[in-house]
Amino acid sequence: MKTTNPLARLLRQSPFKPLQEHMRVVAKCVAEFMPLFEALFERDQNRVKEIAEKIDKIESEADAIKNGLRLNLPKTIFLPVARPDLLVLISEQDSIADSVENIAGILTVREMEVPEAMRALLMELIQATIDTFNKALKVIEELDELLEVGFRGKYSSIVTDMVVDLKQTEEITDDLAKELDRILFSLEDQLKPVSVILWYKLIKEIGEVANHSENVGDRILSFLAQ
Incomplete structure (x- = not known):
């Protein structure tokens, strides 16, 4: 019987197709990153909320693809890389x-x-984070070509x-985040305590975007080492 599940059809072509589809949806989230902070800089809170709602919808779309892959990724057929590695x-x-x-x-x-x-430094950090992603x-878009050559060769x-x-x-984003933390520390007495706490959290979370992007690259290196 032919399946009507589009994700299952993608998996029959390659286990990497859904991964690539998922990453493209994640890219839509990241595409809203700069507009979000531009709205913040302009103190346009209504625009901030509009963009946040858009990000929330895109993230839900990414979750749906992730969950679909987990449910549909075969456990019994041969895969070019280990199933747990794909899930990670x-x-x-x-x-x-x-x-x-x-x-x-x-x-x-x-x-x-x-x-x-x-x-100025915050905008540098955001741009460096986007560049890292x-x-x-x-790299994810190259998975098809890697599969064709068996993860070997030139x-x-x-x-x-x-x-x-x-x-x-990603190392550049680390340096920028550390410098921002130092600046924020020097401003603590001038800002409200809640604002200080939230800015530290924001800087850390921006860094997480770059960290997870680096981790994606590390997973691909692990595929090449298998």
Whole structure:
């Protein structure tokens, strides 16, 4: 009997197709990252809430794909990589969307003022985080080609170099986040305690987007090492 389940059809083509589809949905979340903070900088709280609602809907779409993959990923047929590794990979991808949603949620709970001393560095951090994610997305888009060459040969070396580049970009986000923490620490006496707590949380959560993006690259390296 032919299945009408679109995810099952994708899995028959390649276990990586749903992973790629999921990552593209996660990319829609990340695409709202900069507009979200631009609205914050402009103190347009209505726009912040609109974007947060959009992110919430996209994240739910990503969750649906993740859950569908977990339910439909075969346990008995041969897979090019171990089933648990695929599940860990999609969880890392999904955590990126979760972190973006968490950030949007914080910004809707309280109307946050951006301290002048943090503005430029904060935008640098956001852009570096987006760059880190985009490099992870590019790696995921290469999975079909890796499958064709059996995760070996010259092409695997190219992907390895892509992951190394991804990790270097993530290190930049780490440095920027640490510097923002230092600036925030110097401003603590000038800000309301709740604002200080939420800004530390926001900086950490922005860093998580980059961290999970790096973890996606690390999972691909583990595939290449098998």
